[in-house]
Amino acid sequence: MSRLIQSVLAISLWWVAGGLAVAADSTPGQAASAPQVQSISIQSVKPDASDAPGYAEQTNQQRAAVQPGNNAPMWRDVGRGAEGYTSLPKSQAPEAGVLIQPFVQYPGSRLTNAGEAWRQVRNQWIIPYGGSFLLVVLGAIAIFYWRQGAIRVHGKPTGVVIERFTPLERAAHWANAMAFVVLAVSGVTMAFGKFFIQPFIGDMLFGWLAYVLKNAHNFAGPLFAVSLLIVFITFVKDNLPQAGDLAWLLKGGGMFGDSEIPSNRFNAGEKVIFWGGVFALGILVVASGLVLDKLLPFLIYERSSMQIAHMVHAVAAVLMLGMFIGHIYMGTIGTEGAYQAMKTGYVDETWAKEHHELWYNDIKANKIPANRSTPQADKAVNA
Numbered sequence: 001m002s003r004l005i006q007s008v009l010a011i012s013l014w015w016v017a018g019g020l021a022v023a024a025d026s027t028p029g030q031a032a033s034a035p036q037v038q039s040i041s042i043q044s045v046k047p048d049a050s051d052a053p054g055y056a057e058q059t060n061q062q063r064a065a066v067q068p069g070n071n072a073p074m075w076r077d078v079g080r081g082a083e084g085y086t087s088l089p090k091s092q093a094p095e096a097g098v099l100i101q102p103f104v105q106y107p108g109s110r111l112t113n114a115g116e117a118w119r120q121v122r123n124q125w126i127i128p129y130g131g132s133f134l135l136v137v138l139g140a141i142a143i144f145y146w147r148q149g150a151i152r153v154h155g156k157p158t159g160v161v162i163e164r165f166t167p168l169e170r171a172a173h174w175a176n177a178m179a180f181v182v183l184a185v186s187g188v189t190m191a192f193g194k195f196f197i198q199p200f201i202g203d204m205l206f207g208w209l210a211y212v213l214k215n216a217h218n219f220a221g222p223l224f225a226v227s228l229l230i231v232f233i234t235f236v237k238d239n240l241p242q243a244g245d246l247a248w249l250l251k252g253g254g255m256f257g258d259s260e261i262p263s264n265r266f267n268a269g270e271k272v273i274f275w276g277g278v279f280a281l282g283i284l285v286v287a288s289g290l291v292l293d294k295l296l297p298f299l300i301y302e303r304s305s306m307q308i309a310h311m312v313h314a315v316a317a318v319l320m321l322g323m324f325i326g327h328i329y330m331g332t333i334g335t336e337g338a339y340q341a342m343k344t345g346y347v348d349e350t351w352a353k354e355h356h357e358l359w360y361n362d363i364k365a366n367k368i369p370a371n372r373s374t375p376q377a378d379k380a381v382n383a
């Protein structure tokens with residue numbers, strides 16, 4: 001026991017003596033035994049090996065020989081898209097061995113690795129210019145409505161109705177329109193919600209909202225594609241160019257004047273939206289959307305195919321949205337009686353005569369039946 005006490009006393013004395021010695025050595029404000037390190041810029045450190053000719057072109061093995069542990073050549077190759085080894089079969093994971101994609105220059109980006117190039121196109125072009133385009137469209141429509149108001153029916157309704165849309169046409173149209181609204185709301189939230197929703201509802205709620213809407217988008221897409229095809233087949237015949245279309249276009253449909261320019265069942269403005277929005281942009285949006293949904297069985301899905309599909313999809317969808325905002329305006333508050341036509345299927349003769357005079361004349365001349373779905377029926381439903 002006394003041995004233990006002796007040891008404890010000895011250790012304590014050694015510790016106190018050591019502490020006093022350090023205190024005597026140190027000057028005020030300076031760490032007692034800190035070594036004096038001289039700083040040096042890393043730029044000016046030139047290991048001899050870096051002066052050797054061909055240093056920058058060395059392979060990883062050559063570099064390891066002159067500077068053990070320096071594997072910069074390997075990372076430089078990885079950054080340029082070099083492929084490494086992977087045990088996954090190429091047929092299932094074609095680019096699993098590629099960590100960083102090779103350099104590419106997408107329209108509007110710098111020459112850089114493809115992931116970064118895609119990011120630049122999205123964030124520096126599609127989002128700012130696409131968003132501005134949609135705001136301009138909304139603003140132009142608001143000004144038009146403010147200055148011109150809705151296109152009204154001037155004459156009195158006759159009570160005699162004409163069938164403008166058959167039940168099949170209406171079903172195809174509304175299925176397509178509903179899918180479109182889901183796609184538009186979810187697409188706009190995914191692309192622009194960060195700027196006008198996230199600041200108000202916060203990160204957590206916006207994360208969930210974007211997650212739910214992204215899945216809604218993925219499922220509404222194929223419904224839109226199928227119904228768009230049916231809409232195209234149903235309406236293509238009456239959207240073919242006809243006499244009177246050019247005159248209508250040249251006079252802007254008479255929209256800025258007092259009376260409308262006579263048109264067929266669909267006027268030239270509707271035909272422009274049909275061929276530009278439903279057909280051309282429809283093909284681009286649907287095809288690129290099916291790639292993004294990975295629904296095309298014959299395609300190899302690599303990061304580059306997704307990046308290109310995304311850029312095509314976003315640009316075409318923004319243009320399509322701009323066109324259909326115009327269409328929705330004209331189909332609702334912009335034209336008196338138009339929405340009723342698509343809802344009930346029927347329009348009054350006065351509406352037909354004022355908005356589509358050439359079509360009305362053809363019906364009166366018995367070239368087109370007034371009731372296509374029930375030709376014999378003498379309908380008197382007020383549209």
Ligand code: HEM
Pocket residue numbers: 164173176177178180181228231235239266270271274277278324327328330331332338339340341342
């Ligand atoms: C969601 C809102 C929509 C509303 C309120 C709406 C409303 C209307 C209305 C009222 C008409 C009848 C116009 C007339 O009598 O001449 C019409 C026609 C038509 N709509 Fe829509 N629509 C919508 C979305 C869509 C979408 C998303 C598409 C296609 C992608 C579409 C394609 C058509 C076509 C093809 C016609 C026939 C006119 C033509 O072929 O030019 N609509 N729509």
